[in-house]
Amino acid sequence: MSKRLKLVGLASSRTLRSGKTLANTDSSEKTSPYFARKKRTGSKKHIPIKIEYEAADDKTNIEDTNLISDVAIKTENVETSIDTKDIKIEKHEIEEEYVEQSTDLKNIKDEKQWTPPNWETIFENIKEMRKYETAPVDTMGCHKCTDPNATPVISRYQSLVALMLSSQTKDQVTHAAMQRLNSYGCKPDIIAATPDEVLGKLIYPVGFWKRKVEYIKRTSVILLNKYNGDIPKTVQELCELPGVGPKMAHICMRTAWGEVSGIGVDTHVHRICNRLGWVKRSTKTPEETRKELEDWLPRSMWSEVNHLLVGFGQETCLPRFPKCSECLNKDICPYGSKNIKTKK
Numbered sequence: 627m628s629k630r631l632k633l634v635g636l637a638s639s640r641t642l643r644s645g646k647t648l649a650n651t652d653s654s655e656k657t658s659p660y661f662a663r664k665k666r667t668g669s670k671k672h673i674p675i676k677i678e679y680e681a682a683d684d685k686t687n688i689e690d691t692n693l694i695s696d697v698a699i700k701t702e703n704v705e706t707s708i709d710t711k712d713i714k715i716e717k718h719e720i721e722e723e724y725v726e727q728s729t730d731l732k733n734i735k736d737e738k739q740w741t742p743p744n745w746e747t748i749f750e751n752i753k754e755m756r757k758y759e760t761a762p763v764d765t766m767g768c769h770k771c772t773d774p775n776a777t778p779v780i781s782r783y784q785s786l787v788a789l790m791l792s793s794q795t796k797d798q799v800t801h802a803a804m805q806r807l808n809s810y811g812c813k814p815d816i817i818a819a820t821p822d823e824v825l826g827k828l829i830y831p832v833g834f835w836k837r838k839v840e841y842i843k844r845t846s847v848i849l850l851n852k853y854n855g856d857i858p859k860t861v862q863e864l865c866e867l868p869g870v871g872p873k874m875a876h877i878c879m880r881t882a883w884g885e886v887s888g889i890g891v892d893t894h895v896h897r898i899c900n901r902l903g904w905v906k907r908s909t910k911t912p913e914e915t916r917k918e919l920e921d922w923l924p925r926s927m928w929s930e931v932n933h934l935l936v937g938f939g940q941e942t943c944l945p946r947f948p949k950c951s952e953c954l955n956k957d958i959c960p961y962g963s964k965n966i967k968t969k970k
Contacts, residue, residue, distance in 0.1 A: 761937030841869030894939030
């Protein structure tokens with residue numbers, strides 16, 4: 627079969643992919659209308675308007691989001707600051723309330739602070755009985771043992787030595803020993819160089835004189851090396867010296883330095899405070915009595931209570947056979963009232 631026939635045979639009607647049917651077309655002479663379209667002269671430009679718009683919109687949204695986030699954060703910070711301020715104000719109010727409660731508790735404590743009954747009346751009666759100052763402590767106490775012509779530094783040293791000698795010793799004996807020391811030369815450098823035997827003879831017969839010779843010489847050396855011949859100015863430093871206890875330290879602060887650091891409690895004060903009921907509970911040592919007494923006695927009376935009670939103990943409230951019948955406090959003193967009834 628010729629090529630012509632083959633082409634004719636193929637020129638029968640056919641259906642295109644678009645669904646249209648073409649009849650009696652001659653493929654050799656004509657081109658299918660489907661392919662007869664005008665050829666493209668170039669690629670079509672696609673302007674990404676929508677894409678650019680969306681990108682711009684996204685950028686705007688991001689900026690808006692950031693702006694909103696910043697505003698939200700700032701708002702949150704402001705709210706946090708306000709909350710913090712409120713918390714501070716609330717804390718301040720709580721602190722003020724706590725201070726008020728502490729003050730109230732302190733006032734309640736002060737109101738409920740223990741004080742012995744009739745103590746003011748008893749104190750005034752003792753002052754009345756002591757007004758003539760006829761007790762040994764008035765004329766021969768440690769404050770009367772220094773050389774009136776001595777310098778302030780030497781006078782303070784002599785006050786300390788007198789207090790060291792006064793332990794377990796009557797005022798008359800202490801005063802006599804100090805007179806001998808002052809005549810010999812009661813200065814730290816002289817005492818430090820004095821032989822123990824000579825010093826012992828000068829202070830005898832004070833109580834525990836051998837031990838006191840050692841204490842006084844050691845103290846004198848310390849004062850020369852550490853305090854340039856003067857005495858310490860604090861209770862703590864005084865108590866660090868050999869043979870010096872709290873009672874001596876507090877009295878020394880009063881007589882030597884003119885400062886009231888505490889109450890000096892010796893055997894007289896210890897005994898009388900327990901008899902008068904000036905302690906909450908019975909005390910066994912002078913140091914316990916000192917703490918009890920300082921707990922309630924007004925500080926303005928601390929400077930005179932030792933001297934007052936020592937003289938009272940030397941003349942009236944004696945260690946043995948106290949003169950309760952002669953005491954102005956016999957009706958209100960717990961010990962005196964019982965003692966008088968017992969005698970009857």
